[in-house]
Every structure is written in structure tokens, then in C-alpha cells.
Amino acid sequence: MNAPPSAPVIGDLLVTGDRLEVWCQNLGCSRTEITVWMPEEAVARLGAHTTFADARRILVCPACKAAGRQKMIGARASVLDYYGRQERERLAQYEAQYGPEAADLLKAHLRRPGR
Numbered sequence: 081m082n083a084p085p086s087a088p089v090i091g092d093l094l095v096t097g098d099r100l101e102v103w104c105q106n107l108g109c110s111r112t113e114i115t116v117w118m119p120e121e122a123v124a125r126l127g128a129h130t131t132f133a134d135a136r137r138i139l140v141c142p143a144c145k146a147a148g149r150q151k152m153i154g155a156r157a158s159v160l161d162y163y164g165r166q167e168r169e170r171l172a173q174y175e176a177q178y179g180p181e182a183a184d185l186l187k188a189h190l191r192r193p194g195r
């Protein structure tokens with residue numbers, strides 16, 4: 081439990097707004113699909129100072145009872161939320177640099193179907 085001070089903790093989700101993705105890695109379990117917890121829920125369940133590594137060890141699957149101690153539970157900050165945030169930041173930067181019309185064109189380009 082003596083994680084380096086720089087290790088990411090569950091409480092970081094409150095800062096970034098990213099949700100927590102949790103899933104069971106026990107093949108054949110009904111909970112292998114990712115479940116997302118809102119940052120507040122993740123903190124309430126796991127504690128703000130718990131590292132992601134510790135969260136993966138602590139969690140137990142409610143369906144098959146597989147435990148993270150056996151490396152059976154996955155938990156990470158939402159990848160979708162992460163990339164969504166990156167894209168919003170990039171768009172804001174682009175808008176500041178080239179103006180709102182250019183940013184709208186880029187937004188339309190990014191929302192093309194099939195991307």
C-alpha cells in the first residue's frame with residue numbers, strides 16, 4: 081500500500097471528470113463488459129486516496145466472486161472520457177488560435193460518420 085506519491089489515485093477522477101471503468105476478466109462471467117462508475121461513485125466505493133493498482137486488488141466481481149487479488153478485475157479511468165477530454169482541449173486550442181468558424185469546420189470533420 082506504500083504507493084509513490086505520484087501514483088494516480090481514484091480521487092483524480094474528481095479532478096478530470098473521467099468515469100471509472102470496471103470489468104471482470106473471468107471469461108464466461110456475465111460481468112466481463114465494462115461497467116462505468118461516475119467519479120463520485122468510484123470515490124465513495126473505493127476511497128479518494130486509493131491507487132488504481134490497489135482498486136484492482138480490492139474489487140470483487142458481484143456475479144462470479146472473482147477477486148482482484150487474483151488479477152481478475154480490471155479498473156481504469158475511462159478511455160472514452162480521456163479521449164473526449166483531449167479532443168475538447170484540442171478544439172478549444174484550435175478555436176483560440178484560428179477562431180470559431182475554423183473550429184466549427186474541424187468539429188464537423190471530426191464528427192464524420194465512419195471515423
Ligand SMILES: [Zn+2]
Binds near residue numbers: 104110
Ligand atoms: Zn465475474
